[in-house]
Amino acid sequence: MSAPSMTLFHNTLSPFVRKVMVLLHETGQQDRVALQDCVLSPVSPDPALNADNPLGKIPALRLADGTVIHDSxxxxxYLDHQHVGNPLIPREGSARWRRLTLASMADGIMDASVMVRYELVLRAPEKHWDEWLAAQREKIRRALNLLENDAIAELTSHFDIAAISVACALGYLDLRFPDLGWREANPQLASWFFEVSQRPSMIATMPKP
Structure with missing residues (x-):
């Protein structure tokens, strides 16, 4: 087995990192990538991560020629163009834009969830901005509602960029907000998530608090 040709700056708790890791497993590329752990902190930059990635985003991927690309x-x-199987991101047509739109919605759930997490953990309780927290939670609720009512058939049809992204977003909600109770309002989404959570790629990348 040859040495990994790329390095992924990662943290196992990041849902954005998990998306990349799931795709690597689904496409059989995990052995091509070495993992470099990064500490997640919005106020304490990681010098190694920031060297060629000034925004300090994870994941970041250093290619064989030293080029660093980011974000997820x-x-x-990039990685979906590096394997020989069926693409997980449609290359063209209406399917591409629809799947990327669903993936973007999942990213929005992740963004709102991370922002809520930061507000609750990094600021003293008396300084919490309750209206802002409520607005972020409402974004999550609306997105889950749309996925429940308009996207189940599409998510079920292929485990591609859209399904991977939604699965990782739901996994992050379970990790950080186990009392959110999103399943009660979204039973079809909950059933779908239960099924895809059994995939080897999802099991191998499950975050541990």
Whole structure:
């Protein structure tokens, strides 16, 4: 087995990193990538991560020639062009834009969830901005509602960029907000998530708090 030709700056708790890891497993590329752990903190930059990635985003991927690409959307697109199987991101047509739109919605759930997490963990309780927290939670609720009512058939049809992204978003909700109770309002989404959570790629990348 040859040595990995790329390095992924990652943290196993990041849902954005998990998307990349799931795609690597689904496409059989995990052995091509070495993993470099990064500490997740919005206020304490990681010098190694920031060297060629000034925004300090994870994941970031260092290619064989030393080039660093980021963020997860760019990395996923790059890696999906590096394997010989069926693409997980449609190359063209209306399917491409629909699947990327669903993936973007999942990213929005992740973004809102991370922002809520930061507000609750990094700020003293008396400084919490309750209206802002409520607005972020409402974004999550609306997105889950749309996925429940308009996207189940599409998510079920292929485990591609859309399904991977939604699955990782739901996994992050379970990790950080186990009392959210999103399943009660979204039973079809809950059933779908239960099924895809049994995939080897999802099991191998399951975050541990």
């Amino acid at each position: 959307r760019v990395i996923l697109e």
